Structure formats: C-alpha cells, structure tokens
Amino acid sequence: MAQVTEDQVLTALRTVTDSERGADIVSLGMIAGLTIQDGAVTVAIEVDPRRAAQAEPIRHAAESAVKRLDGIEAVTAVLTAHRPPPNRNASQVHDHGGHGHGGPPPRVRPSLSGIHAVVAVASGKGGVGKSTTAINLALALVGQGLRVGLLDADVYGPSLPRLLGITEKPQADGERLAPIMRYGLATMSIGFLVAEDTPMIWRGPMVQSALQQMLFDVAWGPLDVLVVDMPPGTGDAQLTMAQQVPLAGAVIVSTPQDLALLDARKGLNMFRRVDVPVLGIIENMSYFTCPHCGGRSDIFNHGGARREAERLGVDFLGEIPLDMAIRETSDQGCPIVVSAPESEHARAFRTIAAAIWQRVATQTANPPPRIVVD
Numbered sequence: 001m002a003q004v005t006e007d008q009v010l011t012a013l014r015t016v017t018d019s020e021r022g023a024d025i026v027s028l029g030m031i032a033g034l035t036i037q038d039g040a041v042t043v044a045i046e047v048d049p050r051r052a053a054q055a056e057p058i059r060h061a062a063e064s065a066v067k068r069l070d071g072i073e074a075v076t077a078v079l080t081a082h083r084p085p086p087n088r089n090a091s092q093v094h095d096h097g098g099h100g101h102g103g104p105p106p107r108v109r110p111s112l113s114g115i116h117a118v119v120a121v122a123s124g125k126g127g128v129g130k131s132t133t134a135i136n137l138a139l140a141l142v143g144q145g146l147r148v149g150l151l152d153a154d155v156y157g158p159s160l161p162r163l164l165g166i167t168e169k170p171q172a173d174g175e176r177l178a179p180i181m182r183y184g185l186a187t188m189s190i191g192f193l194v195a196e197d198t199p200m201i202w203r204g205p206m207v208q209s210a211l212q213q214m215l216f217d218v219a220w221g222p223l224d225v226l227v228v229d230m231p232p233g234t235g236d237a238q239l240t241m242a243q244q245v246p247l248a249g250a251v252i253v254s255t256p257q258d259l260a261l262l263d264a265r266k267g268l269n270m271f272r273r274v275d276v277p278v279l280g281i282i283e284n285m286s287y288f289t290c291p292h293c294g295g296r297s298d299i300f301n302h303g304g305a306r307r308e309a310e311r312l313g314v315d316f317l318g319e320i321p322l323d324m325a326i327r328e329t330s331d332q333g334c335p336i337v338v339s340a341p342e343s344e345h346a347r348a349f350r351t352i353a354a355a356i357w358q359r360v361a362t363q364t365a366n367p368p369p370r371i372v373v374d
Contacts, residue, residue, distance in 0.1 A: 004071045006034060009041055012065040018058060020051070025058060032080055033206065039073035040169055040193045041066050044080050044206050055079055073169045074177070076193055078209040112215065114222040115149070117248035117360045119279070120241060122271070124263025126232040129284040130253040131159045132330050133320065133349075134229040137251075139337040140346075140353035142184040146224040149179060149186040151214060153241060154231035155207045158191030165333020166192065176219040183338050188218050208240040215245060225360065233267075242274040248360045249279035251317065256283055256304035264305070268312060279359045280315035281305045282352060285322040315359070318352040321345065 013031065014024045021028055025045060033044035043062055047055040062077040112118065121134035131154070138150040152160035161167070164185075170177045170192050179186040190210060220226065228245075231237045241247070250271045254264035264281065271278050283305030288297045299322060309316035320326075326345055329336040337346045 004036060004039070004041070004069050006036060008069055009034060009036065009043070009066055012069055013043070013062055015065050016058060016061045020054075025062065035194060035198065037193075037195045037198055038169070039071055041072060041075045042193055043075070043077045045077060046080050067172070074172065074193055076177075076210070076213065078206055078213060080206040080209055112220075112226070112246065115220060115226050116224050118226045118228060118245055119356065119360060120228045120230050120247055120250040120271075120276070121253060122230040122238070122250055122267050123232050123253045124265065124267035126157075128232075128253055128255045128264075129320070130232065131163060131229050132326065132335070133253050133282060133284055134227055135160070135163050135330075136326075136335050136337045136346075136349040137353045137356065138185055138227040139183055139335055140350040141225060141227070141357060143337065143341070143350065144354070144357075146357070147186075147222060148184075149188075149220050149223045149226040151226060151228045152187070152189030152191060153211055153214075153228050153237060155190050155210055155237065156231065158189045160187060160189040160229065161191040163330050163333065163335065169193065176217050178219050179221075183335075186220060186223065188214050190214065207237050211237060211240050212244065225357070238267075238270060239274070242271060242276050247271075247276045249277040249356075251279050251356060252281045252314075253284050254281060254305050254308070255285045256298070256301040261304050261308050265308065265312070268314070277359075278314050279356055280317035281309040282317045282320065284320045286319035288322045291324070315355070317355050318348060320348055320352075 010026055010031070014026045016025050017023065018025055018028060018030070025031065030046050031043065032046040033042070035042045043066065045055070045059060045062060047058070056079070059077045059079055063075045066072060066075045066077075121130060121137065123130040131152075135150065138148050141148045150160065152158045164182045164187060166180055166182060166187065168180060170180055170188065172178070177188065179188045180192060181187070228241060230241060250268075252264050252268050254261055268278055268281070283303075285300050286305075287302050288299050289295070290297070306316045321344075323345055325340065325343065326336050329339045332339075336343060337349050340346055
C-alpha cells in the first residue's frame with residue numbers, strides 16, 4: 001500500500017471549514033504541524049485560546065477527514081494556541097508561590113469515567129529509571145488481579161513502546177483510540193503513533209492538548225488504577241497532569257545521590273503546591289551486587305531517598321537495586337516483573353506496588369480489592 005503524502009493530507013484538511021471564519025483550516029493557516037509516519041498522522045491545529053472549547057468540532061472533523069484517506073491507520077489531531085502574555089497579577093502567582101493578588105489558578109477536574117484512581121510516577125530529573133519503575137509497578141498491580149492502565153505522558157521522550165516491545169499502532173474505537181494491551185496492561189503512548197527516532201518539535205500547548213487527548217479520548221474501559229509515567233521535571237506537561245487530572249497521588253522516583261535528591265525534592269514540592277498527595281519516595285539504583293563475587297557496592301550512594309523522605313515527612317516506599325537483569329529485561333521489552341516474577345527484584349516491585357495501592361485505597365470510601373504480596 002502506497003504511503004500517504006503530506007499533500008494528500010492537506011487536501012483532506014481543506015474540506016474542514018472554520019464556520020466562524022468562513023474558510024477552510026488550511027487556507028486560514030491553522031495547520032501548525034503535520035507528521036506522517038507508517039500510516040499514522042498527527043496534525044496540530046492552531047486556534048484562538050478564547051475559543052478553544054468551541055474548536056473541538058474542528059478537531060474531530062479534521063480527524064474524520066484524514067481517516068477517509070487510503071493507507072491511514074491512525075489519526076491524532078491536537079489543538080494548540082498562542083496565549084496572550086500574562087498580566088501582572090497572573091505573573092505574581094508564579095513568582096510568589098501562589099500568593100499573588102490573583103491567588104492560585106483554579107484546578108480543573110475533568111471526569112475519567114470508569115477509572116477508580118490515577119497515580120502519577122514522577123521524578124525531578126531524567127536518568128533515574130522512572131519509566132522502568134513505573135512499568136514494573138503497573139505490572140505488579142496487574143499481577144495482583146487489578147485492572148490497570150499505563151499512560152506514557154512523556155511526549156518528547158516516550159519509552160513505553162521499547163520497554164514493552166510494542167510496535168503495532170492503536171486502532172480507533174469509534175471516536176476514541178483503543179489502548180494496546182500487553183501482559184494484561186492497557187497502554188497508551190505518543191510513541192505508538194510516531195517513529196522511535198522522530199523528534200516531537202511541539203510547543204507547550206500542543207503537548208498539553210496531546211496529553212488531554214491520550215487521557216480522555218482513549219477507551220480505557222473500567223480500571224482500578226491508571227498509572228501515569230510522567231515526564232521528568234516540573235514543566236507544562238507536569239502542571240497539565242497535576243491541575244487537570246484527578247490524581248489520587250504521586251510517587252517520586254530518585255537515585256540516592258544528592259544531585260538527584262535535590263531535583264526529586266523540587267518534583268515533590270510541585271505536587272504539594274497543587275494539592276496532590278505524595279504517596280512516597282522510591283530509591284532506584286539503590287545498590288549494586290556483583291554477580292561474580294557477591295560483593296555489594298553503593299555506586300550512587302545509599303539511603304539518601306530514605307533520609308530525604310524522613311526529612312520531608314513522606315513515606316519511604318522501598319529500594320530497587322541497580323542490576324543488569326532489570327536493564328536486560330527492559331531492553332528486551334519483557335520487564336522483570338513478568339519475565340522473572342520470583343526474582344528478588346520482582347518481589348521488591350510487588351511490595352512497593354502493594355504499599356502504593358494501600359495508600360490509594362484508604363483515600364476512598366469504598367476501596368477496591370486489597371493487594372496481598374506473597
């Protein structure tokens with residue numbers, strides 16, 4: 001089947017009219033970005049932020065128009081907007097920790113029907129093994145009989161396709177995408193829609209719109225918990241998730257050394273600032289045991305995350321070692337919780353997952369089934 005071309009996509013988009021402005025969205029210069037990869041098309045449509053809610057039919061019409069082309073497997077249209085500079089009072093909100101004249105921005109709580117709890121797995125910086133940890137925790141929850149979803153919210157550096165060995169594209173289920181199932185886990189990632197080596201050169205509003213659509217335009221089905229693998233840092237994507245998604249809590253992943261803990265502290269304080277409960281801290285790459293002599297080395301120091309948790313008054317959830325088996329199984333797309341479920345490392349993930357679920361369940365009046373770790 002021939003590869004669809006950019007001209008074909010633009011021709012299809014010319015059939016979509018902005019009724020308020022009386023012309024098609026291509027002629028009006030509303031196409032801010034367009035990527036085509038292996039039959040998957042992503043379109044960014046720029047709109048006036050004051051009429052973003054009214055522009056939703058345009059987005060749906062654009063997706064429908066492109067889907068009608070031969071050779072199209074998946075279409076994602078996102079809305080983006082240039083926003084006017086903030087006024088003086090609005091900027092003071094950010095400069096003074098939410099104590100400016102305007103007060104903190106209101107939190108939007110869209111509905112995630114059928115999802116009992118949403119848990120964010122976050123870190124203050126990259127390179128601490130957050131995605132590997134998130135995936136193994138999600139699979140540990142699946143192993144306890146829970147219905148679990150996993151959203152890869154790192155638009156700029158999605159790793160879920162590689163870590164779970166997923167190469168197929170998600171299929172549309174009516175107006176929504178169907179999550180890809182792997183090892184009993186419902187998954188979604190922007191990496192399913194673009195090639196692994198394709199850079200996502202998107203403005204912040206485009207990232208926010210993509211995240212919202214991967215949450216609310218995916219047929220997640222009934223879930224006990226949706227685990228969100230957050231991007232590192234404390235930028236637009238993190239604020240979108242923290243302020244617009246009903247998070248039951250956040251888990252912070254850090255390595256033991258002081259530099260990583262400094263950034264982890266920033267991530268933890270961000271969640272506190274937006275009133276998201278911090279469920280605890282995990283120390284990843286906590287120690288290394290030599291497979292030849294059995295000697296132990298604290299390559300990145302040891303115990304730093306436990307001490308930081310005590311200092312900040314949050315729970316310490318546990319330690320995950322630095323081990324070649326975790327790296328190898330992740331590279332092979334078969335995480336250690338499913339490839340070696342009886343290993344010491346898998347047991348560590350299951351213990352931490354049980355502790356997280358216990359904290360989430362106690363926040364609800366009618367908690368779901370209790371997890372028991374063997």
